[in-house]
Amino acid sequence: MSANLNRVETQWLAQLSAMRAAIAELKLPADLENVPAYGQDVWTDEEDSSEPTSGDDDLWDLVDDDEEEDQAFLSDSSHPVHETTPSPAYGAAWLHERLSYVSSSMSVDELQDHIVAILGSDSSDDELQMLLADTLGFDELDLVAEFIAHRKEIATAVQPPVKSQPNGRILSRREREAALEQQDFQHKTASLAAAQDRSVTQYPHVYRAHDAGNMLSSHGRKYMLPLGSERTEHEKYEEYSIPPAKVGTLGLGQSLVMIKDMDTLCQGTFKGYKSLNRMQSLVYPVAYKTSENMLICAPTGAGKTDAAMLTILNTIAKNVTPSPFDDPNATDLAVALNDFKIVYVAPMKALAAEITEKLGKRLAWLGVQCRELTGDMHLTKAEIVATQIIVTTPEKWDVVTRKSTGDTELVQKVRLLIIDEVHMLHDERGAVL
Incomplete structure (x- = not known):
């Protein structure tokens, strides 16, 4: 054992002598007091301590610092720094502005939520085109195409708000029923979009509420009260004062x-x-x-x-x-007074008397006789023959025409039948007739 130690010691001394000889060959300066120690001339980003430490402690400190830097890098990469970037061109403000020009029956916010839900669905572009056209109308096909082209941008920029639960407790049965009733009420009272693609017959001078967006203005505005209208709020009701309409002007031609x-x-x-x-x-x-x-x-x-x-x-x-x-x-x-009869059917006996007086005065210069034939005013056959215009009521005229052997001569000579207020016959009274 001692022989081995002696051999190792001899080898170590030989190596030490070789090292000293090599250092001597370098011819280093003799004054080494001002020469910095090993590692002191290397500048680092962070200095943990200004006091000198042992070599072993320095080694472990270097390893710990590397691990901390790696962990800090990983933490920074998982939570990137949010920089201020300009809002996208197809954002919430752009969508709200475009929809404000086309909304008619729905509010802009409701229409925006509906459009965002459609764009965020898994529907294909063809299905999306039909859904958007049904919602916005076929007059806005350019806007529909723009929505489809920037579908992902709009759906990403305009995210629907997530409702936060105030607490995590379980709702009671009564609270669940109240919430369901509230949702059912909101669903039933929600406004529906107008069916713009419905093919209906267009009649002149006939206006519909869902056509207001295309007929009143180019911005899809609804019907409004005329200029000069005043609205007054009372405790239990609202009062609207609308100025009289101006006399219409004649159309072209x-x-x-x-x-x-x-x-x-x-x-x-x-x-x-x-x-x-x-x-x-x-x-x-x-x-x-x-x-x-x-x-x-x-x-x-x-x-x-x-x-x-x-x-x-x-x-x-x-x-x-x-x-x-x-x-x-x-x-x-x-005038050939015996060749024609005119029957004027008035809705009520009071109106029949008024019509009889008015027509009799206007046609008196021609010798035309106008008489009333109602339940209160009976005419003889001679009076009927001498009368050219008979003003009657629907019930009385029904009785006269139902008689098979009655005044057939009167009916055969009728050349004109006028029914005043014909819409009043479309009720129970008309069913009786």
Whole structure:
């Protein structure tokens, strides 16, 4: 054992002598006091301590520092620093602005949530195109194409808000029922989008609420109260004061029919009139110059009685010599009073009396007799024969026409039947008839 130690010691001393000889060959300066110790001339990013430590401690400190730096790097990479970046072009503000120009029946927020839900679905582009077209309308196909092209950007930028639960406790049965009732109420009262693609027949002068977005303005605005309207809130009700509407202007190519331009039959009946109003001028070519069936829908006070007078004059003109159609300026008019009958069906007996008086005065200059035939006013057969215009009610006229052996001569001579307020027959009263 001692021999081995001696051999090792001899080898070590030989190596030490070789090292000293090698150092001597380097010819290092003799003054080594100002030379920094090993490792002191190396600058590091972080210095743990200014006090010198042992070599073993320095080794373990280096390993610990490397591990801490690696852990810090991993922590920074898992939580990157959020830098301020500009908002994407297709974000929430852009979507809200575009939808504000096309929304009609739904609010902008509801429409935006609906669009985001559609864009975030797993539907294909073709299905997405149909869904968006049904929601926005086929007038907004350019916007639909833009939504589909930037589908991922919009769905990523506009995320629906996540509702946070205030606490994690289990709801009681009563609370669950109350929540379900609230959801059911919101579902039933939610506004629905209008079916823009519904193919319906377009009639003139007929306006629908869901057409407001395309008819009133290019921005999809709804119907509004007229300018100058005032809204007053009371304790139990709201009051709206709406100014009267202005008198409508004539359309392109329309004009009022002047009384002086009509034939002598019309001039003598419409004495004191300067011209027909808009509605009467519109129906004049059909009511007076043809024998076509007509249905006139106009508000109260629009002049429907005078429009009916035009049809009465058309029937009289066919039984006048000379005919006003052939000679509009003829003055001596002879009416064949026994060749025609006109029946005016009024909705009520009170209105029948008023119509009888009005028509009798207007046609008295022609010798035309107008009488009332209702439940209160009975006419003899001679009076019926001598009468040209009979004003009656639906019930009375039904009784007269049901008689198989009754006034058949009266019915055979009827050339014109006028039904006033025909919509009133579409109820229980009409079923009785």
